[in-house]
Amino acid sequence: MSGIYIHIPFCKQACHYCDFHFSTSLKNKDALVKSILMEIDTRINYLPNKTIETIYFGGGTPSLLSEKEIFQILEKLYKLYNVSNNAEITLECNPDDLSDEKLKELKRLEINRLSIGLQSFDEEELIWMNRAHTAKESESSVKRAQDRGFENITIDLIYGSKFSNLTSWKKTLDKAIALQVPHISSYNLTIEEKTKLGHDFKVKKEVAIDDEKSSEMFLEMIDRLEKNEFIHYEISNFGKEGFFSKHNSNYWKGEHYLGLGPSAHSFHGTSRQWNVSNNNLYIKYLEEKSEAYFEKEILTETERFNEYILTSLRTIWGINLDYIKTNFNSDFAKNFLNQIQEYIKQETVTVKDKTYTLTEKGKLLADKIASDLFA
Template sequence: MAGIYIHIPFCKQACFYCDFHFSTNMAIKNEMVEAICKEIELQQNYLEGEIVNSIYFGGGTPSVLEESHLKSILNKLKQHNVIASDAEITFEANPDDITAEKLQMLFQNGINRLSVGIQSFDEEILKWMNRAHNSKEAFQCLEWIKESEFNNFSLDLIYGIPIATHEIWEKDLKTLVDFQPPHISSYCLTIEPDTVFGRWQQKGKLTEASEDYASEQFLYLAEYLQKSAYEHYEVSNFAKDGFYSKHNSSYWQQKPYLGIGPSAHSYDGKNRQFNISNNAKYLKAIQKNEIPAEMDLLTTEDRINEYLMTSLRTSMGCDLQYLKNELNYDLIKNAKPLIEQWKSSGLCILAGHHLKLTLKGRLLADKLASDLFLVD
């Protein structure tokens, strides 16, 4: 089983925290969709022999697409890939782009899962982050989703916002859960250098939230959602039973996937490739029937490190047998003192042939994984 990611590199405006690749120049939208369709043709052998069980429209903001654009891309995908009849097809959207009519159009065209960037219900925080939507639009879009044919959707919230209090965070979370979304994703606000917030930080106009502050909100998030019958199946992801994201899970399980569009990444099970993060250069290359991608040839050590990083973020944990059988690496033998130290500190447990982080350990997931990394 494999996945396909379609990167739509357009947004109405730039959120102050975002460092993803996008443009606010919509004049080339038609040309970009044509190029994306052309790349699907050029990449038709990348997933040869694989059945596609997930398609994900991300960005950017896919909800700026028109119906004709969506139809063109989906038709091209079906022409050049074997897509499972029960494939999960996710479409990211911003609240301000959602209407009852838009939801009906998406559903009728085969979209069966939504991912909506709420981020906060607080008006001042939305303005501070320069989100394109306001609080009223956030509530309205959720009402329309509840009245629509979609029964599979995910909502995003951001925590660790320095201008927000714990009370605001708890209110946002309660408000979200009251709508009973099948899936919730929640990420800590990070300040990236090449963003408005990054430049504010460099000038001393913004101080990132402390680790303790963010940790308190993460722990509240995890405990509150667990009490609300959500499974904490990945550090930043929570789902009702049966509503795990197929697409994102494939990343964490090292399954192959194809990325289409500028800045999109692909993985064939052994190596990675990265499309250029420049719209003009991407269009120019595709017009010449060239795929503007760089290859990253992974060593065995790279593959072990990537598996450690992704698997330890999940509730399934690191499969020690997979490491032995597929990558010829005995983690317990090579890192026993460190793992024993983690166990005694309450950071991890060994369950059968899986190494799993506790909730306390998940606070440090990336740091703990990096401590296990092999060096070429």
């Protein structure tokens, strides 16, 4: 199972919390799409003999692309790669872009999974985040997509801003459940240094919500969503049976993937590479046929092990001892078994059939436990 990720680095406006790579100037959109088409040609041997099971348009805001632009990218991928007939094709979109016409286009393009970044149903909070859509559009976009026949929809929600408390979060979750989407991704708001929010925090115009409140909201989310048939299959992701994200699950299971577009990452089993996070340079290097558009590192055994721990501990598939024994030298399994005992004792990790997963208590400490287990 392999996947292809395409990064579309444009947004209508900059959300105040976001540190992804994007530009709010769309003037290079044509040239950038051309460069992505060139990169598709150039990278033809990156996933040799692999069947492509997932294609994911992320960003940025891929719903800013025209039908023709998305078609050109998909057409080239289908022509040059062995894309499975029932591949999962996801496109991230913002609620304000999902007009009836846009949804018709996406249907024609055979996009079969929509990831709608609605983030909140609260008008004041959306304005504070500098989102480009209204609270009304958060809801209506999902309903419009469902009316157009999109079944496989995921929505993004953010919790932990100064506007959220346990009472308002319960209402948000109930609204999300009522929308009857089969998948929800939800993230605790983090204050990133190079963002407007990061700046405001630094000059004390904004304060961070305390960890205890965020933890309460996180646990409430698990409880409410699990009572409504959602499976908590990764720390930030909940899906109903049959609706887990195949694309992201592949990342977490260590499958290979090709990343196209500025800032996109690719993984090849033993090496990782990432494209330059600069639209002009990306376009320039591809035009010049220069390899300067990416950097590459060969992963050491320790790096591969740490990556495995970090990604698998966050999922319901967990860390498997036999996998460690098969893929790493015997010291890794020995050290892992020594270190994990403490977490089993603390009841933050549980073990069944040589597979170690986080308990509810452990989910609150996922990053800390993973870094303690690093080689």
